[in-house]
Amino acid sequence: MEKKSGSPSKTAGKPILCKAAVCRAAGEPLVIEEIQVDPPKAWEVRIKILCSSLCHSDVTIWQSNTSPLAVFPRILGHESVGEVESVGEHVEEVKEGDRVLPVCIPTCGECRECKFKKKNVCSMFDVKRQNAMPRDGSSRFKDLKGEVVHHFLCLSSFSQYTVVDVSQVVKISTEIPIDKACLLSCGVATGVGSVWKVAEVEEGSTVAVFGLGAVGLAVVEGARLQGASKIIGIDPNPAKFEIGKKFGMTKFVDPTACGEKSVSQVIKELTNGSGADYCFECVGLASLVEEAFASSAEGGRTILIGFDISGTPLKLNSLDLLQGRSVMGSFLGGVKPKLDIPVLVKKYLDKELNLDGFVTHEVSLEEINKAFDYLLQGKSIRCLIWMNK
Amino acid sequence: MDNSSSPSETAGKPIICKAAVCRGPGDPLVIEEIEVAPPRAWEVRIKILCTALCHSDVTFWKLNKAPLSVFPRIFGHEAVGVVESVGENVEEVKSGDTVLPVFLPNCGECRDCKRKKGNACSEIDTVMHHVMPRDGSSRFKDRNGEVIHHFLFVSSFSEYTVVDVSVVVKISPQIPVDKACLLSCGVTTGVGSAWKVADVEEGSTVAIFGLGAVGLAVAEGARLRGVSKIIGVDVNPSKFEKGKIYGLTDFINPENCGEKRVSQVIKELTGDGADYCFECVGMASLVEEAFESTRVGGSTIVIGVDLHGTPLKLSCFDLLMGRSVKGSFFGGVKPKLDIPLLAQKYIDKELNLDGFVTHEVSFQDINKAFDYLMQGKSIRCIIWINP
Numbered sequence: 001m002e003k004k005s006g007s008p009s010k011t012a013g014k015p016i017l018c019k020a021a022v023c024r025a026a027g028e029p030l031v032i033e034e035i036q037v038d039p040p041k042a043w044e045v046r047i048k049i050l051c052s053s054l055c056h057s058d059v060t061i062w063q064s065n066t067s068p069l070a071v072f073p074r075i076l077g078h079e080s081v082g083e084v085e086s087v088g089e090h091v092e093e094v095k096e097g098d099r100v101l102p103v104c105i106p107t108c109g110e111c112r113e114c115k116f117k118k119k120n121v122c123s124m125f126d127v128k129r130q131n132a133m134p135r136d137g138s139s140r141f142k143d144l145k146g147e148v149v150h151h152f153l154c155l156s157s158f159s160q161y162t163v164v165d166v167s168q169v170v171k172i173s174t175e176i177p178i179d180k181a182c183l184l185s186c187g188v189a190t191g192v193g194s195v196w197k198v199a200e201v202e203e204g205s206t207v208a209v210f211g212l213g214a215v216g217l218a219v220v221e222g223a224r225l226q227g228a229s230k231i232i233g234i235d236p237n238p239a240k241f242e243i244g245k246k247f248g249m250t251k252f253v254d255p256t257a258c259g260e261k262s263v264s265q266v267i268k269e270l271t272n273g274s275g276a277d278y279c280f281e282c283v284g285l286a287s288l289v290e291e292a293f294a295s296s297a298e299g300g301r302t303i304l305i306g307f308d309i310s311g312t313p314l315k316l317n318s319l320d321l322l323q324g325r326s327v328m329g330s331f332l333g334g335v336k337p338k339l340d341i342p343v344l345v346k347k348y349l350d351k352e353l354n355l356d357g358f359v360t361h362e363v364s365l366e367e368i369n370k371a372f373d374y375l376l377q378g379k380s381i382r383c384l385i386w387m388n389k
Numbered sequence: 390m391d392n393s394s395s396p397s398e399t400a401g402k403p404i405i406c407k408a409a410v411c412r413g414p415g416d417p418l419v420i421e422e423i424e425v426a427p428p429r430a431w432e433v434r435i436k437i438l439c440t441a442l443c444h445s446d447v448t449f450w451k452l453n454k455a456p457l458s459v460f461p462r463i464f465g466h467e468a469v470g471v472v473e474s475v476g477e478n479v480e481e482v483k484s485g486d487t488v489l490p491v492f493l494p495n496c497g498e499c500r501d502c503k504r505k506k507g508n509a510c511s512e513i514d515t516v517m518h519h520v521m522p523r524d525g526s527s528r529f530k531d532r533n534g535e536v537i538h539h540f541l542f543v544s545s546f547s548e549y550t551v552v553d554v555s556v557v558v559k560i561s562p563q564i565p566v567d568k569a570c571l572l573s574c575g576v577t578t579g580v581g582s583a584w585k586v587a588d589v590e591e592g593s594t595v596a597i598f599g600l601g602a603v604g605l606a607v608a609e610g611a612r613l614r615g616v617s618k619i620i621g622v623d624v625n626p627s628k629f630e631k632g633k634i635y636g637l638t639d640f641i642n643p644e645n646c647g648e649k650r651v652s653q654v655i656k657e658l659t660g661d662g663a664d665y666c667f668e669c670v671g672m673a674s675l676v677e678e679a680f681e682s683t684r685v686g687g688s689t690i691v692i693g694v695d696l697h698g699t700p701l702k703l704s705c706f707d708l709l710m711g712r713s714v715k716g717s718f719f720g721g722v723k724p725k726l727d728i729p730l731l732a733q734k735y736i737d738k739e740l741n742l743d744g745f746v747t748h749e750v751s752f753q754d755i756n757k758a759f760d761y762l763m764q765g766k767s768i769r770c771i772i773w774i775n776p
Contacts, residue, residue, distance in 0.1 A: 116590070116664075119686040121711050202506065274511060286705050299507030299718075304708045313702040318673050318695040321716030324507060327703070328713030 012086035012096070013039050016046070020141070020159035021368045022149060024073045026065040029369045030158065035075075035149060037161040038140040040088035044133065045169050046140075047102060049387040050178050052080035052157040053359070054371040054380075055186050056213060060284070060309050061152070062372075069309075071131045074150035075141060077158035078104050079186035080387075081178050084169075091166045099174045101185035104153045105331065106134070106167035107338040120197075120336045124167055130154050134165050158368060160387050170341045176348055179362075179384055180355040183214070184344050186332070187382065188358060190305060191218020191282070192344060193333020195226055199278045199303050203227030208267050208276040209249075210292050211283035212240040214358055214381050215305055217247050219280045221354055224248030225347075228278075232270055234263060237378055246357050264294035275300055286312040289327070299324035305333075358382045400474035400484070401427050404434070408529070408547035409755045410537060412461045414453035417756045418546065423463075423537060425549045426528040428476035432521065433557050434528075435490060437774045438566050440468035440545040441746075442758040443574050444601060445694055448671070449540065450759075452696065459519045462538040463529060465772075466492045467574035468545030469566050472557075479554050487562045489573035492541035494522070494555040495724045508585075508723045513555055518542050522553050546755065548774055558728045564735055567749075567771050568742040571602070572728050572735075574719075575769065576745060578692060579606020579669070580731060581720020583614065587665045587690050591615035596655050596663040598679050599670035600628035602745055602768050603692055605635050607667045609741060612636030620658055622651055625765050634744050652681035662687055673699035676714075686711035692720075745769045 016037045021030035040046045058076045061069055084098045094100060108114055108124035125134040131150040132139050140163040141149035141156070156162045172181055183189075191214070195201045207223040209216045212235040223231045224247060232251045233244040241252040251270055255263045268275050275297035281289045284306030293302045293316060304314075304327065316327065335341065347353035361383035363370050374380035404425045409418035428434045446465060452458045472486045482488055496502055496512035513522045519538040520527055528551035529537035529544070544550045560569055571577075579602070583589050595611045597604045600623040608619050612635055620639040621632045629640035639658055643651050656662050662684030668676045671693030680689045680703055691714065703714060722728065734740040748770035750757050761767035 113686060116593070116686075118588075118590075119711065121686050123685065200506075202504070205504075289705065298509040299501070304705065307709060308705045312705065314705050314708065315700045315702055316714070317698055318676065318691060318701055318716075319698050321691045321701070321714065322694060322718055324509060324716050324718040324721065326713060326715035327708060328715075329705075329708035329711055331710050334711070 015039065016161050018160035019365060020075050020149070021365065022073050022143065023062060023076055026070055027063045030076070032366055032368070034144055035159065036142045037159070037163060040086060040163050041133070041136070042089040043091060043135060043166050044088040044163050045091055045094060045100070045166050046085045046087070046161060046163045047082035047100060047169070048085045048161055049080050049082040049157050049159060051182050051387055052077045052385045053182050053382045054375055054385065055079045056375065057307055059372060059375060060307060064309060071150045073143065074131065074152055075156035075159050075162070076152045078153045078155040079182060080157035081182040081185060085161060093166065094169055094171050098171050099181070101170045101172055101181060101341060102155050102157060102162070102164045103168055103170055103185050103332070103337040103341070104155060105337055106165065107336055108167050114336065120334050121331055122167070125154070133163065158385070160365070170337050172342060172345050173349070176345050179359055180348060181345070182384065183355055183358050183382060184341055187214040188218040188355065189335050189341060189344060190330065190333040191215040192222035192225070192353065193335035193340065194280060194303050194305055194330040195219055195222030197334035197340070198328055198330040199280070199301050201226040201228055201278050204229045205277040206230040206271050208232040208234065208279045208292065208295055210234045210279065210281045210288055211306060212237070212244050213282060216280070216282035217244065217358065217381065219282060220244055220247040220249050225352060230271065232267060232276065243357060243381070247354070262294070263291050267295040271297065274298070277301070278303065280305060282306050284308045286314045289314050290316070293320065293325065293327060296325050301325070302327045304329045359384050362386065403427065404549050406548035407752065408463050408537070409752070410461050410531065411450060411464055414458060414460070415451045418464070420753060422532055423547065424530045425547070425551060428474060428551050429521070429524070430477040431479060431523055431554050432476040432551055433479060433482060433488070433554055434473045434475070434549060434551045435470035435488060436473045436549055437468050437470040437545050437547060439570050439774055439776070440465045440772050441570050441575070441769045442762055442772065443467045444762065447759065447762060448694060448696055457696070459538045461531065461535070462519065462540055463544040463547050463550070464540045465545030465547070466541040466543040467570060468543065469569040469573060473549060481554065482557055482559050486559055487569070489558045489560055489569060489728060490543045490545060490550065490552045491556050491558055491573050491719070491724045491728070492518070492543055493719045493724055494542065494553065496555040497725060502723065508719060508721055510555065513553065521551070546772070556724070558724050560729055560732045561736065564732045567746055568735060569732065570771065571742055571745050571769060572731055575602040576606040576742065577722055577728055577731060578717070578720040579603045580610035580740070581722035581727065582667060582690050582692050582717040583607050583610030585721035586715050586717040587667070587688055589614050589616050589665050592617050593664040594618040594659045596620040596622060596666045596679070596682055598622045598666065598668045598675050599693060600625070600632050601669060604667065604669035605632060605745065605768065607669060608632055608635035608637055613739065618659060620655060620663065631744065631768070635741070650678070650681070652678055655682040659684065664688070665690065667692060669693050671695045673701045676701055677703070680707070680712070680714060683712055688713045688715060690715050690717050692717045746771050749773065
């Protein structure tokens with residue numbers, strides 16, 4: 001049993017001992033432990049994770065004590081980039097050494113959702129069964145005591161090695177730097193995809209973005225790329241003003257500094273009284289989605305990206321809907337991973353898509369808990385965690 | 390000079406003619422003599438040939454709630470007519486042209502009209518539709534000289550009406566008048582909702598809540614796109630046979646579902662939910678049921694008018710996983726661009742408009758049209774005004 005093998009063929013077919021950041025209780029710091037990662041079974045790929053980053057959805061789930069989301073011990077992390085170490089039977093689309101992004105939605109290519117142009121949430125696997133391998137429901141991780149460690153979103157990237165179903169593996173070019181590639185496995189793909197595929201923002205339109213975290217900034221970048229004429233960013237953190245401008249934001253609204261006015265009133269004033277053509281909620285609060293909806297123009301689209309774990313229902317006025325407004329949700333930005341992520345990679349390589357500025361912090365695997373602190377304290381956009389350095 | 394055969398005789402002068410006037414909420418309309426002023430700048434005076442009753446007329450007719458209700462008023466917004474005369478600056482139509490007056494302005498010049506997507510027109514304020522939009526005054530007076538209010542910029546329950554040029558759609562005189570009339574509201578709303586708002590694709594599955602004229606038009610639009618399943622939901626069992634003409638494949642009567650909810654039945658019929666659900670009635674609770682009936686990533690299109698403004702409650706998680714809710718105003722259609730295309734599709738025998746008109750009455754009997762609709766007997770009742 002060798003650790004950190006330089007030549008993949010030596011470890012193929014055998015369990016690997018390596019380090020992982022294990023979550024043993026909700027909201028508790030992750031513990032760096034040695035774990036055993038089983039070889040990939042049929043249709044599976046074992047991946048050496050190069051780097052991973054912390055997404056707010058990891059934090060939301062990490063803090064949660066309510067089943068069925070809560071299962072312990074588990075390995076979190078779902079935004080990452082890696083290299084294929086070995087593949088199981090039937091895997092032909094990737095081989096040892098390939099650069100890959102593990103992603104949270106499968107692309108089976110066969111189901112209704114994969115075949116429909118407008119959909120992207122592949123129905124191959126049951127979204128609820130995400131704490132184990134999707135085909136046989138078992139785990140590939142064991143701790144040193146031999147006890148099962150659960151998966152997360154069938155990805156688990158806070159580990160030096162992980163096993164992922166081939167339907168969730170996207171092969172990418174090695175030309176794109178690793179720290180940029182990592183962003184395209186979740187946050188930036190979600191933001192840019194929401195603009196490009198879900199909202200279909202057109203040149204000259206007006207856009208409002210609620211929440212300027214990584215996803216919100218990626219929405220700003222996506223809107224800039226589509227030629228939006230006005231991009232209004234809304235965030236209570238004034239530091240987001242400068243960083244938003246770099247991505248193309250044209251106006252900034254601090255909701256805590258609007259006085260008597262509601263944010264929707266301010267946005268209407270900024271858009272000649274009409275409201276914005278497209279409003280994106282990138283925080284995860286039903287009440288903010290309602291504010292975003294109230295900020296939209298007649299015929300405007302409100303896109304819900306943030307994850308509100310509380311289960312609070314969204315309350316909308318039917319009369320507002322009748323004036324042609326719509327509300328749509330975006331999971332991974334409406335992106336069909338295997339088809340669309342390589343397109344985003346190309347846009348980056350062609351110098352159209354700007355990925356500079358998203359990564360604000362970097363830590364080693366041992367310091368992974370700092371990444372949580374930086375995010376919770378509102379200091380970071382994306383903190384990279386170098387897994388194999 | 391009413392019923393003049395030569396429009397130039399009346400141009401520039403008020404016209405005395407008959408109109409069906411409503412003087413109080415829910416009151417039967419009374420045929421009265423009124424005076425219709427000549428069109429001012431940017432306006433068009435139209436001789437209405439025939440008009441049809443739409444449920445939205447009924448909703449507003451019954452309503453007793455300012456500022457949405459004003460009386461006396463001339464209702465009617467689904468109609469076809471001939472231009473009698475035009476005011477200054479009107480070049481796109483002239484006397485004698487066959488036109489559809491519509492309730493949604495389409496000036497063609499503003500930012501929203503120029504945008505490819507959507508059909509809002511920011512030139513005209515759609516809230517103040519009880520008067521002429523540019524100067525806020527009425528063109529109708531009763532015999533005592535009192536103002537009679539407009540409705541939805543159209544007021545088609547009158548032998549003559551005056552409308553803003555932004556709501557006038559010129560169409561080919563080839564299309565029979567009783568079919569053309571349908572395109573000025575109901576059928577365009579339904580077909581447009583399927584094609585432009587939902588953009589249903591071949592092989593998708595559709596459920597339609599409410600099989601009135603709009604719901605049946607949604608079915609027709611879906612049929613033309615090659616949808617694989619069209620499930621109609623209605624409490625009136627006779628709507629099933631009617632719906633089959635437009636491609637309905639399944640029918641659900643909510644009163645015959647026993648313990649099950651309609652959404653459960655739809656899920657059973659579609660293996661987990663329909664791709665598109667259309668609400669064509671106008672009740673927030675039904676919109677919620679329609680939302681429940683969609684599959685992951687499915688779309689709910691809200692067409693029916695719920696004037697009570699009852700809030701809709703939706704699950705954020707379901708939306709997050711890709712579902713959407715879209716309001717449809719006039720089927721997402723840009724009237725001046727899209728209605729002539731629909732008329733052409735009828736002329737080319739693609740779009741089937743047979744079967745929508747189930748009743749016809751004379752202008753004198755206009756109140757029968759209300760009875761037929763409210764008793765669930767009619768789909769569309771044509772009222773012949775100037776046959």
